[in-house]
Amino acid sequence: MPASRKLIQSRIKSVKNTRKITKAMEMVAASKMRKAVAATLRGRPYVVLARETMEAVMERSGSALVHPMLVAGSGDRELVILFTSDRGLAGGFNVNIGKFAREQMKSFGDTDVVAVGKKGSDAMQRLGYNVVASFTGLGNAPKYSEVIPIARLAIDGFTQGKYKRVRLFYTHYISGITQTPKMLTVLPYGEGGSEPTARSTPSSEYTIEPNAKELLSRMIPNLVMTAFYQALLESSASEHAARMLAMKNASDSARDMMESLTFTYNQVRQAGITQEIAEISSGAAALA
Amino acid sequence: MSKLHYQIVTPERVVQEGEADSVSVMTNMGEITVLPHHVPLLSLMKAGELTIRNGGNTEYFASSTGMFEVRDGSSIVVLADTAERSDELELDAITAAKQRAEDGLAAIKNGTATDFADATAHLEREMARYRVAMKKGKSKQHRAEA
Numbered sequence: 213m214p215a216s217r218k219l220i221q222s223r224i225k226s227v228k229n230t231r232k233i234t235k236a237m238e239m240v241a242a243s244k245m246r247k248a249v250a251a252t253l254r255g256r257p258y259v260v261l262a263r264e265t266m267e268a269v270m271e272r273s274g275s276a277l278v279h280p281m282l283v284a285g286s287g288d289r290e291l292v293i294l295f296t297s298d299r300g301l302a303g304g305f306n307v308n309i310g311k312f313a314r315e316q317m318k319s320f321g322d323t324d325v326v327a328v329g330k331k332g333s334d335a336m337q338r339l340g341y342n343v344v345a346s347f348t349g350l351g352n353a354p355k356y357s358e359v360i361p362i363a364r365l366a367i368d369g370f371t372q373g374k375y376k377r378v379r380l381f382y383t384h385y386i387s388g389i390t391q392t393p394k395m396l397t398v399l400p401y402g403e404g405g406s407e408p409t410a411r412s413t414p415s416s417e418y419t420i421e422p423n424a425k426e427l428l429s430r431m432i433p434n435l436v437m438t439a440f441y442q443a444l445l446e447s448s449a450s451e452h453a454a455r456m457l458a459m460k461n462a463s464d465s466a467r468d469m470m471e472s473l474t475f476t477y478n479q480v481r482q483a484g485i486t487q488e489i490a491e492i493s494s495g496a497a498a499l500a
Numbered sequence: 501m502s503k504l505h506y507q508i509v510t511p512e513r514v515v516q517e518g519e520a521d522s523v524s525v526m527t528n529m530g531e532i533t534v535l536p537h538h539v540p541l542l543s544l545m546k547a548g549e550l551t552i553r554n555g556g557n558t559e560y561f562a563s564s565t566g567m568f569e570v571r572d573g574s575s576i577v578v579l580a581d582t583a584e585r586s587d588e589l590e591l592d593a594i595t596a597a598k599q600r601a602e603d604g605l606a607a608i609k610n611g612t613a614t615d616f617a618d619a620t621a622h623l624e625r626e627m628a629r630y631r632v633a634m635k636k637g638k639s640k641q642h643r644a645e646a
Contacts, residue, residue, distance in 0.1 A: 254513040261509055261577050265569050269542065356511045356581070421529060421543035430544055431567060434581075438511045 217484070220477045224470060231466035237301070238459035244352050245388070245452035251353060252385065252445040259438055266431055272418050279425060281401050281432040284376050290320045291366055291375040293440070295382035295447035296332030298348050302451055303458035305383065305391075306331040309447075312393035313381040314339070324375070328362060328444065352452075354444050356437075363437040370399045378436075382443040383450035389457060391450035398439045401432045502536045506552065508561060508578045515561070515583045523576050524551040525568050526628075534576055541570040545580065547624040549632055560586040562629040565621065582625070589633040598626040 294313050296306045310332060317323055324344045327333035333346035347362055366378045378399040383391045420427060507517040524533040526548030534541075545568050550561040566580035601623040608615045 251512070255511055257507075257514050258509045258511045258579060261507070262579050265542065265567065265577065265579065268569070419539055419541045421527065421541065427542060427544060427567065430565075434566075434579075441511050 217477065217480050220473055220480065224473045224477065227466050227469050227473065231463055231470065234459045234462040234466060238456055238463055241452045241456035241459060245449055245456055247353060248445060248449035248452055249385065252442065252449055255438070255442055255445060259442060262431070262435055262438065266435060268418065269420065269424055269427060269431070272420065272424065279428045279432070280371060281399060281428070283400050285370050285400070286373045287370075287375045288321065289375050290317075290323045291326065291369055291378045292317060292320070292323055293326045293328065293362065293366060293378070293380045293443075294332045294336065295380070295443055296327065296329035296335075297447075297451040298330040298350075300331060301458060302455040303461075305451055305454035306335070309381060309383050309393045310335050312395075316381070316395055317341075324369075326362065326365065328447075350444060350448075352448060354441070354448060356441050359440045359444055360437060363433070363440040366399065366440075367433050367436060375399075380439065380443045382447040383454075385446045385449040385453065388453050391453060396439065396443065398436045401435065502574060503554075504534065504536050505575045506578070507576070508550070508563070508580065508583050510566075510580050510583050512582075515580075516559075516585065518554070520552045520554040522553045523578075524549075524553075525578065526550070526563075527568075534570055536574050538570045538574075538576075540572065543568060545578070547621065547628045549628060549635075550578065550580075550583065560632045560635050562586070562589060562625075562632040564625040564628070584629065584632075586632045586635060589629055594626060594629045594633050598623070598630050601626045 292313065294309070296309060300306070306329075323342065325336050325341045327336055327343055327346040328348075328350065330346075330348045333343060333348065336343050345362075345365060350358055366375075369375045370378055377397060380396045380398055382394060382396070384394040385391050503519040503521060504523060505517070506520050506523050508515040509517075522533050522535050524531060525543075526546045527543045528546055529543075531548070532543075545563065545566045547564045548562075550563045552559045552561070561583050563578065563580040563583040566578065566583075568576065568578045570576050601619065605616075605619040605623050608619055
């Protein structure tokens with residue numbers, strides 16, 4: 213059966229080529245993931261220190277402190293920031309966060325969506341959500357300065373009384389194989405339910421310049437931006453981890469497929485040889 | 501003599517931490533120098549130079565806006581939006597960036613207040629980087645002469 217042999221051969225070749233691609237994507241994703249995870253970890257000290265500082269201000273000022281960013285906004289709309297990836301082939305990454313966000317959003321009132329990443333933007337638009345802005349091309353190693361416009365949009369919307377709350381939906385990176393969708397309320401600040409940091413400073417003798425209110429007006433937006441930045445980094449790390457796993461699975465099944473095809477190929481080849489020998493020997497027998 | 505423990509952090513990384521004799525920071529109300537046993541203090545920072553003296557060594561940083569905190573008298577935390585050590589700065593690139601910032605500022609003089617504030621902040625940051633980069637250039641010359 214020479215025709216079928218050729219068919220199987222070309223099939224093996226094509227699977228082999230596909231496997232080369234998935235293997236390459238797997239390795240690229242692995243190295244990008246390492247970078248994204250490192251960036252996430254590098255950013256953590258700032259978050260911890262800034263929150264400690266924030267707590268010192270709040271503690272010092274006590275209940276006398278009223279700041280517009282600490283209470284729910286006067287608006288009647290909700291703002292949701294959805295972090296997804298620009299590219300697909302990342303397993304269930306975009307599907308999972310999208311599903312989680314839609315599930316949570318059911319209980320919200322009127323909601324505006326800001327999509328970060330092309331996939332989320334496309335999906336939300338298709339599903340008929342009110343996508344007010346979409347940011348794409350933030351890529352693999354996002355810079356802090358790149359999230360400022362996104363955060364600015366949210367903060368301005370909140371302070372101008374358009375939104376009641378600002379929430380982030382992103383994929384939290386736990387490990388190379390586990391990532392979970394997460395919701396974080398960034399505005400009003402402090403509603404996110406972050407556990408208090410372990411720090412004991414006798415805050416009574418604190419000098420605050422120029423005053424607590426002005427300091428908070430600077431600090432809260434800063435913390436909000438940092439939350440955006442961290443969410444973007446986490447999401448990027450998760451994206452690459454998910455892609456790495458998806459590509460690893462694809463490479464593995466390509467190898468299995470190649471093995472079974474090679475087995476079939478050998479069987480067909482052996483069947484051909486056996487048949488030829490049978491023909492020759494029966495021909496010889498007929499002559500004798 | 502007791503020393504100060506300092507940490508300079510930005511959202512992107514920990515720029516530097518260590519021990520020092522004194523740390524000078526540009527606050528909204530002028531430059532202040534923090535020595536060990538300073539009272540706990542929390543203040544906003546302007547874009548400017550940040551100077552760290554330790555023994556005979558002086559290190560310069562260009563920092564943008566942010567805040568800083570003196571904790572327990574001997575620990576200082578600088579939370580800056582961006583900060584760079586002088587030897588990370590490239591004078592040529594900064595001169596160009598400063599020029600761009602100035603041009604940008606001139607171009608939007610008639611724009612909105614926010615645009616103007618953004619451009620001013622940008623220019624201030626580039627000016628700070630420029631000054632620190634100039635200092636680094638000088639200290640290099642000194643070394644060459646010596």
